[in-house]
Amino acid sequence: MTHTEPAFAKLNLTLDILGKREDGYHNMRMVMQSIDLHDVVTVSTRETPGLTLTTDLPFLPRGDGNIAGKAAARFFQATGQCAPGLAIDIRKKIPVCAGMAGGSSDGAAVLRTLRRLCAPDMPQKELEEIGALVGSDVPYCVRGGTVLAEGRGEILTDLPPLPPCFLVVCKPACSVSTPELFGLVRSKRLRCHPYTAALLSALEQGDLEAAAHRFYNVFEDVLPARYSQVFELKGALLERGAMAASMTGSGPSVFGLFRDEEPARQAAEALAGSCQEVFLCRPVAREDVSSSFSF
Ligand code: C5P
Secondary structure, X not given: OEEEEEEEEEEEEEEXXXXXXXXXXXXXXXXXXXXXXXXXXXXEEEOOOOEEXXXXXXXXXXXXXXXXXXXXXXXXHHHOOOOOEEEEEEEOOXXXXXXXXHHHHHHHHHHHHXXXXXXXXXOHHHHHHHHHHHOOOHHHHHHOXXXXXXXXXXXXXXXXXXXXXXXXXXXXXXXXXXXXXXXXXXXXXXXXXXXXHHHHHHHHHXXXXXXXXXXXXXXXXXXXHHHHHHHHXXXXXXXXXXXXXXXXXOOXXXXXXXXXXXXXXXXXXXXXXXXXXXXXXXXXXXXXXXXXXXX
C-alpha cells in the first residue's frame, strides 16, 4: 500500500511565551496558520521489515533520527501493532530550520498516513496525542488550519479561518537554533506580548485588517543582533504594501500579509533578489489538511 500526503508549512500569526515549566519546556500561546507551501510525503508498506527513509535533501537525518521516522516508531508503539516494513520518501519544499515546522509537518503527514493505512478508526485526538510524543509542533501539524495552540503546543482550539489573503514568506540564508532562542527568553522580562484575544475576535468577525494588526512574535525581542536581516525584511515587506509583517516561530523566516495577489506578487519578485528564498503563499483550511486533498 502506498499513500502520498502533502505536509503543509505553518506560520505563527502570533507567538507568546507565558513562562518556563518545570519540565524545561515553555508554556506558549500561539495562533498558527497552515499555508500551501508543502513537502510531499509518500509512505509505502513493504514485505521486508524495518524502515527506509529517503529525501531529496541529502543532509537530512535518515531513519529514526528523522522526525518522520520517529513519528512512525511512536505510532506503532502507541497502537501496539507490529510495525510493517515501511518506506518513507520526503520531497522537501519547506525550508529547513526556518520557523515553518517543516520537519514537524513531515512527521504529522506520516501520522495521518499511518492512521489511514493501519488504524482508520483512530480518533483525531489520539493521533494528536501521539504527535505530542514526537515534538511540540506536531499535534498542530496533524490538525492544521487556523488554530490556537497552548501549553507546550499540544492544547489546540480550532479558530475561524484567516480570511482569504496572500502571504509573502521570506527565508534568509541564516538559520536559528530553537533551543538557543528559548534559552535567551526571560519570560518575566518580555516587554510586549501579542494581544491574542483581539486577534481571536478579529478572526471571529472575519476582519483581515484587524487580524493583521495583531500579528506579533515575542521571539523577535530576544533575537541576537546577527539576525538583523529579519527586521530588514519586515521593513521591506511593509514598504511594499504588506498590511503586517512578522517573524514565524523561532525564525528566521519572515512573512508579509497582503489582501490582493498582484501587490503580493510584486513584493515577492522585488525581494527575491535580496533574500535566499521567497514564496508567494495562500492560507490552507483545516478541512484541506485532514482530507486527502491533493495539491
Ligand atoms: O518539542 P520539540 O523537540 O520540538 O522542542 C525543541 C526544543 O524547543 C525543546 O528542546 C525546548 O528547548 C524548546 N521548547 C520549549 N518549549 C516549548 C517547545 C519547545 O522550551 N513549548
